[in-house]
Amino acid sequence: MxxxxxxxxxxxxxxxxxxxxxELPGILADQRISASGRLxxxxxxxxxxxxxxxxxxxxxxxxxxxxxxxxxxxxxxxxxxxxxxxxxxxxxxxxxxxxxxxxxxxxxxxxxxxxxxxxxxxxxxxxxxxxxxxxxxxxxxxxxxxxxxxxxxxxxxxxxxAPPRFVRSGIGEALSNLCALADWELSHRETGEPIDGLAAAMARTAAEAILHHPGTIDDAGFLGVLANGLVLSGQAMAVAGTSRPSSGACHEISHAIDQLFPKQAAQHGEQCGVGAVFATHLRGEHALAAEMAAVLTRHELPVTPGDLGLDIDQFADAVTYAPHTRPGRFTILEHLDLSRSRIDDAVKGYVATYAR
Structure with a gap:
């Protein structure tokens, strides 16, 4: 066989x-990495x-x-x-x-x-x-x-x-894989886009390890899980040959915030975390959205637009513009293709659900 x-x-x-x-000197002495040792x-x-x-x-x-x-x-x-x-x-x-x-x-x-x-x-x-x-x-x-x-x-x-905020940001980044994978599955069903199962498994493992871990960034064990998860998440993109396993509507929204409101932009992972919970809520997966929001809250990460320093109209602007940041990428935003008034309603409903 x-x-x-x-x-x-x-x-x-x-x-x-x-x-x-x-151990860096020993790693760099590996001739697969540096043949001459000139760094x-x-x-x-x-x-x-x-x-x-x-x-x-x-x-x-x-x-x-x-x-x-x-x-x-x-x-x-x-x-x-x-x-x-x-x-x-x-x-x-x-x-x-x-x-x-x-x-x-x-x-x-x-x-x-x-x-x-x-x-x-x-x-x-x-x-x-x-x-x-x-x-x-x-x-x-x-x-x-x-x-x-x-x-x-x-x-x-x-x-x-490192400043704690820079570590917490990675939590939002890893957790957002759940949104990205749901968008990839959606595109597979609606457009026939192929899915790489190995890449998806790696990205999901990274996200679920954070979703279910009870520790905090003060725990060495949790930091190790987060670090390993982020490596797996990045490697999933290399396996897939695309950022699909780790980037969906969550990242579209984050990139839109960066472009529309650069002076108000937060950490990338903070924005992706909020974008992921919003997109999951928009998809109608309310139990998962609530679980993700609870993890972000426990780790002192933003959950609502207000937590990011954005008002409802600004966040709705970002959601409206988000599909333009990744032309050709199919996510829940492209699938629903909501009018501006429906986006406004969706953002208001999200804020009403998750405002602290």
Whole structure:
């Protein structure tokens, strides 16, 4: 009997746990990752200085350090240009920081044709192990396909040093997979879009682990579950070859908020969490929506537009505009194709249900 299988792009090394940043030199010495040991390291302009002092002793003395100012297309291109212009022949790019640094470095590494090792210092979203770089551009924010990181290191001791809001944001991001998967199933039924069952299983495992875990971000066990879940969520996108397993109406709404109200935009995961509960409520899955809202509330995350600093009209504007952020993607928003008056009613009903 023939054995059927497929090749999956995955990191050569994944390390999650307390103190694992100390293992970074050994990971980077793996010749599958860095053949020459010549490393370019990207850090943020702010907290990156402290991280450099904290980790420099564990890295080779001839490491090249490069700062990243923001998660923008221009900043990512600039990073690539500076690494290329340096006289040192680097063969691996290491990104140490939050999502902004890692996303800019992912794009820069792709531009340079280098492998990337992502060392996460917060758990704000699932980009640490995804084949997508989310970057600001002249039109707002865009998602760019890039190779998956070849190595992922999440030191839970470093994670504990991050502002709690940046860690909680990852909870909303992981939980929103439930909305994304429901939208994918809906598209499969209505449009015939194929579903990758393995990718869906990975994304669902990540979400349900958070949905049912009784711990908080103060618990090492919960942090480990969240970190593993975000890695699984990002890897699900690599398996599927699309962001579908982790991005549905929830992300459309978040991107719409970013574009329409950039000065009021909250953390990506915070907005995705609210968008996911709203879309689940809109779908008529009220028991699941209530369960998701309870998890967000327990972790001190936003649940209603007001919690995000938006009024009802602003959130309705975002829901109305949301389908334009991902043309061609079919979610509950495209399926219902509600008029503005019905969207207004839906948002009011949602707020009335979940206002604290």
């Amino acid at each position: 023939a054995v059927l299988s497929r090749l999956i792009q995955a990191p050569a090394a994944v390390r999650i746990g307390p103190g694992v940043a100390a 370019a390291v990207a850090i943020s302009e702010g907290s990156g200085t402290q991280l450099r002092e904290q980790l420099a002793g564990d890295l080779p003395a001839d490491v090249g350090w490069f700062t990243v100012s923001r998660a923008s297309l221009d900043a990512a291109v600039d990073l690539a240009d500076r690494v290329r212009a340096d006289k040192a022949p680097y063969d691996t790019l290491v990104a140490i920081g939050g999502g902004k640094v890692i996303d800019a470095a992912k794009y820069a590494a792709a531009r340079l044709g280098m492998p990337l090792v992502a060392v996460a210092t917060n758990l704000a979203h699932d980009g640490v192990c995804s084949p997508v770089a989310t970057l600001e551009n002249d039109a707002g924010t865009g998602s760019y396909g890039v190779p998956n990181p070849i190595g992922v290191v999440i030191d839970l001791d470093l994670i504990r040093q």
